[in-house]
Amino acid sequence: MRVATWNVNSVKQRVPRLLPWLDERRPDVVCLQELKLADAAFDDLLGEELARRGYEAAVHGQTQWNGVAILSRVGLEDVVKGLADGPGFPDQEARAVAATCGGVRVHSVYVPNGREVDSDHYRYKLEWLKALRDVVAAGPEDVMVCGDVNIAPADADVYEPGAFEGHTHVTAAERGALGEFHALGLRDVVRDRWPTERIFTYWDYRAAMFQQNLGMRIDLILASGSVAARAKAAWVDRQARKSAGSKAAASKDGAPKVAGPSDHAPVFVDLDEAPDGDIGPVVPPPSAPRSGKSVRAPR
DNA sequence: ATGGCAGGAGCATCCTGA
Numbered sequence: 001m002r003v004a005t006w007n008v009n010s011v012k013q014r015v016p017r018l019l020p021w022l023d024e025r026r027p028d029v030v031c032l033q034e035l036k037l038a039d040a041a042f043d044d045l046l047g048e049e050l051a052r053r054g055y056e057a058a059v060h061g062q063t064q065w066n067g068v069a070i071l072s073r074v075g076l077e078d079v080v081k082g083l084a085d086g087p088g089f090p091d092q093e094a095r096a097v098a099a100t101c102g103g104v105r106v107h108s109v110y111v112p113n114g115r116e117v118d119s120d121h122y123r124y125k126l127e128w129l130k131a132l133r134d135v136v137a138a139g140p141e142d143v144m145v146c147g148d149v150n151i152a153p154a155d156a157d158v159y160e161p162g163a164f165e166g167h168t169h170v171t172a173a174e175r176g177a178l179g180e181f182h183a184l185g186l187r188d189v190v191r192d193r194w195p196t197e198r199i200f201t202y203w204d205y206r207a208a209m210f211q212q213n214l215g216m217r218i219d220l221i222l223a224s225g226s227v228a229a230r231a232k233a234a235w236v237d238r239q240a241r242k243s244a245g246s247k248a249a250a251s252k253d254g255a256p257k258v259a260g261p262s263d264h265a266p267v268f269v270d271l272d273e274a275p276d277g278d279i280g281p282v283v284p285p286p287s288a289p290r291s292g293k294s295v296r297a298p299r
Numbered sequence: 300a301t302g303g304c305a306g307g308a309g310c311a312t313c314c315t316g317a
Contacts (some may be wrong), residue, residue: 009316010306034316036307064307065315113316150317169317204317206303216317263305263316 001074001102001271005031005146005221006240007110007202007264011067012037012045016259019049021240027268028074029101031108031146034262035059035067035094042069060097067094068110068147074102086131089124096132098139103274104227105140107132109147114168122168125150129177137184142274145186145222148202148264151178153188157217159200169218187228189221189269190236201236202264210241221269230271241265 004027008014011032022030035042042059050057054073060081061067070076077100082092095110109132114125136143151174155161164170182188190199200215209215221234244258 013306205305
């Protein structure tokens with residue numbers, strides 16, 4: 001089962017990239033963030049194209065800002081929009097949606113930005129993370145939290161730690177809130193797979209930050225131990241962050257403007273089948289051991 | 300310290316992002 005998460009920064013703007021990306025990468029489950037449109041508009045925009053590709057969609061959108069979704073072609077059950085007892089700013093925003101896909105409880109999340117340290121919005125961010133933690137803690141063991149967490153887990157996850165001193169995304173309180181998910185047993189599957197690599201998932205549009213690889217790793221796939229143990233591969237799809245064509249080609253008279261990228265890249269994890277056949281009817285041969293770990297150990 | 304770039308609302312420019 002291939003799971004991806006992508007902050008698309010307006011799904012309306014990203015359609016010319018999203019559909020070819022689905023066809024090329026063929027993820028089974030996709031968590032999207034920053035849809036920036038309402039549920040009905042999402043359905044009008046993509047409903048038919050997604051159905052043609054075999055995806056069901058759980059959408060929790062709103063006009064203008066935020067908005068999250070889960071696309072799945074391995075089942076989409078028990079959809080929950082928003083966070084139970086979650087805080088608002090001042091009203092609840094469309095920042096979380098959950099569904100059970102292929103036997104795994106999947107959460108697509110867009111964590112509040114925080115804006116300025118110790119601001120109202122920063123406190124809202126920390127409260128929101130606590131509410132998400134409580135929802136995950138109360139849920140099933142096989143769980144994934146995927147999305148834009150707006151926290152760089154460690155100094156190695158920002159291009160220049162000194163540039164972020166006193167800013168959000170790197171404070172001890174934010175990292176502590178992220179640590180609560182690890183305390184529940186969740187793993188950061190990309191960092192587990194690449195312990196010492198310099199990996200970013202977000203690059204500011206300005207000042208050619210992507211071309212210089214000056215970014216941050218703030219889009220994460222967190223998975224319970226039971227799910228993380230099935231991870232065969234985990235990576236960032238940098239290709240999706242690249243500009244499509246040369247400036248010369250894009251600026252030709254009358255030529256349609258080439259669709260630009262989101263400022264975030266997608267993150268992927270490939271999971272082996274569940275040992276007990278959660279994602280399909282798997283009947284072991286009579287002599288096969290019924291308990292214990294999968295024979296197909298992750299490489 | 301500020302701007303750089305991009306998107307949405309909506310029609311001038313402001314808010315948000317991180």
